[in-house]
Amino acid sequence: MxxxxxxxxxxAAAGLPxxxxxxxxxxELDMVLGNDITSPVAINEFERCGADxxxxxxxxxxxxxxxxxxxxxxxxxxxxxxxEFANKYDILNFFDVGQMGIEHALLPEKGLVxxxxxxIGADSHTCTYGALGAFSTGVGSxxxxxxxxxxxxxxxxxxxxxxxxxxxxxxxxxxxxxxxxLIGEIGxxxxxxxxxxxxxEGVAALSMDDRFTIANMAIEAGAKNGIFPVDEKxxxxxxxxxxxxxxxxxxxxxxxxxxxxxxxxxxxxxxxxMPHLPENTRTIGEVADVKIDQSVIGSCxxxxxxxxxxxxxxxxGKKVAKGVRCIVIPAxxxxxxxxxxxxxxxxxxxxxxxxxxxxxGPCLGGYMGILAEGERAVSTTNRNFVGRMxxxxxxxxxxxxxxxxxxxxxGYLTDPAAL
Amino acid sequence: MKAKGTVHKYGDDVNTDxxxxxxxxxxxSHQELAAHCMxxxxxxxxKRVQPGDIVVAGKNFGCGSSREHAPIALKAAGVSCVIAxxxxxxxxxxxxxxxxxxxxxxxxxxxxxxGHTVTLDFDTGLITDESTGESFQxxxxxxxxxxxxxxxxxxxxxxK
Numbered sequence: 397m398x399x400x401x402x403x404x405x406x407x408a409a410a411g412l413p414x415x416x417x418x419x420x421x422x423x424e425l426d427m428v429l430g431n432d433i434t435s436p437v438a439i440n441e442f443e444r445c446g447a448d449x450x451x452x453x454x455x456x457x458x459x460x461x462x463x464x465x466x467x468x469x470x471x472x473x474x475x476x477x478x479x480e481f482a483n484k485y486d487i488l489n490f491f492d493v494g495q496m497g498i499e500h501a502l503l504p505e506k507g508l509v510x511x512x513x514x515x516i517g518a519d520s521h522t523c524t525y526g527a528l529g530a531f532s533t534g535v536g537s538x539x540x541x542x543x544x545x546x547x548x549x550x551x552x553x554x555x556x557x558x559x560x561x562x563x564x565x566x567x568x569x570x571x572x573x574x575x576x577x578l579i580g581e582i583g584x585x586x587x588x589x590x591x592x593x594x595x596x597e598g599v600a601a602l603s604m605d606d607r608f609t610i611a612n613m614a615i616e617a618g619a620k621n622g623i624f625p626v627d628e629k630x631x632x633x634x635x636x637x638x639x640x641x642x643x644x645x646x647x648x649x650x651x652x653x654x655x656x657x658x659x660x661x662x663x664x665x666x667x668x669x670m671p672h673l674p675e676n677t678r679t680i681g682e683v684a685d686v687k688i689d690q691s692v693i694g695s696c697x698x699x700x701x702x703x704x705x706x707x708x709x710x711x712x713g714k715k716v717a718k719g720v721r722c723i724v725i726p727a728x729x730x731x732x733x734x735x736x737x738x739x740x741x742x743x744x745x746x747x748x749x750x751x752x753x754x755x756x757g758p759c760l761g762g763y764m765g766i767l768a769e770g771e772r773a774v775s776t777t778n779r780n781f782v783g784r785m786x787x788x789x790x791x792x793x794x795x796x797x798x799x800x801x802x803x804x805x806x807g808y809l810t811d812p813a814a815l
Numbered sequence: 816m817k818a819k820g821t822v823h824k825y826g827d828d829v830n831t832d833x834x835x836x837x838x839x840x841x842x843x844s845h846q847e848l849a850a851h852c853m854x855x856x857x858x859x860x861x862k863r864v865q866p867g868d869i870v871v872a873g874k875n876f877g878c879g880s881s882r883e884h885a886p887i888a889l890k891a892a893g894v895s896c897v898i899a900x901x902x903x904x905x906x907x908x909x910x911x912x913x914x915x916x917x918x919x920x921x922x923x924x925x926x927x928x929x930g931h932t933v934t935l936d937f938d939t940g941l942i943t944d945e946s947t948g949e950s951f952q953x954x955x956x957x958x959x960x961x962x963x964x965x966x967x968x969x970x971x972x973x974x975k
Contacts, residue, residue, distance in 0.1 A: 436843045437883050445974040463841055470841035520881040520905055536883035536909035538969050584828055585875035589904050618875060620904055673828060760837035760880070779879060781832040783855040 398648035400556040401623055402591040405531040405645050409514035417555035417652075425455065426640065427509055428543045429517030431499055431756075432460040432471070435478045437537035438518060442481075442544060450485045451547030457489040457508055457517075458482050459499040462756045464492075467763040497728025497754040500524035500612060500696035505728055510634050511626045512643025516540070516549050521696050521778065523614045527607035528634070529626035529644065534615060554620045556591040557582070558653040561598025563662030568812040570706070571606030572698060572776065572796035574659065575613040576667040580677030581657060588618035590654060593647065595625060598661045604633045605702040612697045613778050616674040666811055668774070669794035672782050680799060680811040690773040691722045691804035692785075693797050694752075695759045698776035699727025701734050703797040708740040710801035710812055711747040717807030722749035723758060723765045749804065761785045767792075774803045816937040816965055818895035818916070819945075820867035823860065824929035827873030831885040831906065834877070840884055848884050849891035866893040869935070871927045873899065876917075877906025886910040896935055898942065898953070900924045911960055914968040918942065923951035937961065 397414045399407065407415040409423035430438055435458055450456055458478055463471035475492075482490035489508055496502065500521050503509050509525040515532035516522065518540035525532035535549065543549050559578065579586070592614045594607075602610070607624050614622025624630070626644045634642060665679040693699075693707045704726055716722040724744050726732040732754065735741050744751045758765030759777040767773055767786030772793065775785065780792035793809060802812035833855045835848055842848065853860035870889065876899035877885060886909050889897065897910070900921035910917045916937055923942045927933060931946035940955035956964065966972040 433837075433840045433882065433884075437887075440843060441970050445970045468841060474841060474843070518881055518883075520879065522881075534881040534905050536881055536905060536912060538883060538912035539908065542969060542973075584878055585901065585903070588875065588901060615905075618878065618903060760832070760840075762837055762840075766838075779830075779832065781830045781879060783836055784832050788855040 398650040398652060400591060400651045401593055401645050401647040402531055402556060402621060403553055405512060405514060406551060406553055415553045417553055419553045420550060421553060422548050422550050423514050425516060425543055425547055425549055426513040427455055427457060427515045428540060429457045429499060429503065429515065429519065429522060430540050431462050431519055432464055432475050432478055433462045434518035434537045434540065436474045438540040438544065439477060439481045441538055441541035447545045450544050453486050454488045455547065456487050456544055457503060458487055459491045459502060460493065460496050461498050461754065463762050464496065464755060465753065495729065498696045498699055498756055501699055501727035501731065504528060504608065505637065505730055507637035507639055510638035510640050510642055511630060512645055513640065516543055520615045521612050523619065523621050524608055524612040524696060526611035526614065526621050526623035527604060528630055529624060531621055531623065533621045554589055554591045555654050556593045557587050558656040559592055559594045560596040560656060560658045561594060561661055562596055562658065563598055563660045564601040565661045565664060568666055568796070568798040569664045570796045570798065571602060571609035573664050573667040574661065575610040576669050576677050576794060577664055578657065578659060579613065579617050579674045582617055584616060584673055584675045585618040587614065590619055592617065592619045592622040594623065599624060600627060601661060603702060604629055605700040608700065609697055616778060666796060666799050668799060668809060669780055671780050671791040671793065674780060674794060680809065683809050686793065686809040687772065687807060688720060688774045688803055688809065689771040690765060690767065691720060691800045692758050692765055692773055692775040692777060693800050694725030694727060695756065695777040696727065697778045698797050699725055699731065701731050703776065704731060704735050704740050707797045707801040708743045710798060710815065711749065711805065712743045714747055714805045716748035716804045720804055720807050722804040723752065724749050725752045726754060728754055758785055774800050774809060776800050818867060818935045820869045820895050820933065821865065822869050822871050822927055822929055822931045822933055823864065825856065825870065825872040828875045828878055829872050830879035831877055831882050832879055834885040835882065835888040840882060845887055845891040848888040852888040852892040861892060864892050864894065867895045868893055869933050870894055870897045871924055872897065873924065874901045876902050878903035881905045883909045883913060886913050886915045890915040898923050911963055912969040914964050914971070916964050918953040920951050920953035923953065937964065
């Protein structure tokens with residue numbers, strides 16, 4: 397039976413010679429992830445059912461990234477509960493303030509996930525690691541609790557949509573524009589219960605950071621996971637980071653896909669998602685006179701070093717427009733330090749932006765950039781739902797770091813090439 | 816297992832950010848979460864909702880974040896079931912895991928109006944709109960899922 401790349405990883409994780417779409421399997425997990433929002437719920441469940449040990453203290457990652465450094469007393473209590481659990485069970489991959497970064501940038505950077513890994517995380521953007529050729533998917537806290545006890549999770553084997561990438565991106569077109577374009581094409585439930593399997597000669601033209609951004613937002617099309625083939629760039633990224641065994645899986649040539657979507661990277665333009673759904677996409681040329689109050693550059697989607705570099709390239713020698721707050725948040729301490737070394741922090745501050753320590757903060761309306769009634773942000777984050785970044789009457793426009801930086805300079809949604 | 820209640824109706828793509836806004840995720844208390852359920856799309860929901868009430872909505876219900884706080888908030892607010900044509904997959908999984916029954920039924924989701932009284936039979940998947948007399952057939956849960964929902968959640972089904 398011919399299998400997709402995702403199906404091959406799931407078959408291996410379940411110890412089966414082959415699997416087919418719709419089959420229920422139980423898979424062994426290489427990593428189980430939680431954060432300061434979802435872990436407390438999982439820990440409550442873990443303790444309520446009387447568990448007294450974890451399956452493998454090296455295969456659990458707990459990252460205090462959402463409302464940390466603690467935004468208020470309740471958040472502090474949740475971080476404390478997670479910290480105490482991590483200490484009690486000697487969780488090796490526990491990341492507190494000082495080491496922590498946004499989980500989906502941090503785990504690949506620390507080499508905790510790699511090609512062929514089977515990963516669940518109590519965070520919907522866990523699908524990010526598909527960029528490395530891993531199967532990884534978001535679950536809830538109860539699944540996380542059960543997985544911390546057993547090291548296993550059940551899955552319904554997904555069918556797949558094949559996304560063929562051709563050509564090379566030009567100008568300021570980045571991974572964000574690719575994934576926003578795709579979501580605009582297939583809709584926020586276009587890949588519901590399915591895998592998005594990326595392939596084609598265009599993959600080689602995308603950096604690892606681009607691939608992380610694309611896989612990260614697979615969930616915004618409803619997908620169970622998004623996955624890229626493993627190539628030289630993947631292996632180069634893993635070199636010196638990933639300690640596990642690199643397991644390269646390829647789809648069978650005759651694997652069956654529900655459908656195929658082709659994207660010519662060379663034809664893409666900078667793309668934005670207008671309120672209040674990620675599928676509500678426009679090219680930057682199709683929007684005019686959209687005023688912004690805030691520009692957020694960061695998040696698990698776009699807080700990596702290449703995102704910081706392109707934002708700095710655009711902001712260098714310029715000023716953030718009067719009346720606009722520009723908030724730049726590197727995703728991890730490593731990215732932060734690299735920004736310091738490359739002089740990017742100086743560029744941001746001289747432009748009139750703020751530069752924060754890593755946190756998910758503003759993306760989900762937690763803190764560090766909440767919107768008031770009637771305000772609009774352009775943001776490199778991943779969701780623009782009603783009230784996502786603050787007041788229910790505020791708006792979020794999703795965009796690439798290049799568009800967010802250019803818009804910060806003018807105060808309106810702006811094509812970076814027009815600056 | 817059966818349920819009966821009044822319907823609260825919503826559109827397509829109801830996401831977890833509106834079911835429970837992230838500004839309230841600094842707690843895992845079920846009652847605190849329930850107090851803010853749906854407030855960004857329906858300010859009065861928590862005032863109107865009665866134990867046993869049913870949410871009927873459009874496609875892709877529960878899209879967005881993996882926060883289990885969303886089905887927890889609905890269940891703790893008193894909702895006995897959500898009916899929609901389709902559910903986002905993490906929400907679907909989370910709902911079953913915490914013991915909130917959900918039924919996929921496009922015809923019922925389209926036909927049943929807000930304020931109607933609906934009865935549900937989870938053993939057979941039968942949905943009856945008592946206000947119009949119309950019935951709809953949803954796929955019933957397989958026995959292992961029924962067991963989880965009856966026990967009140969995945970971990971309850973393992974430990975009790």
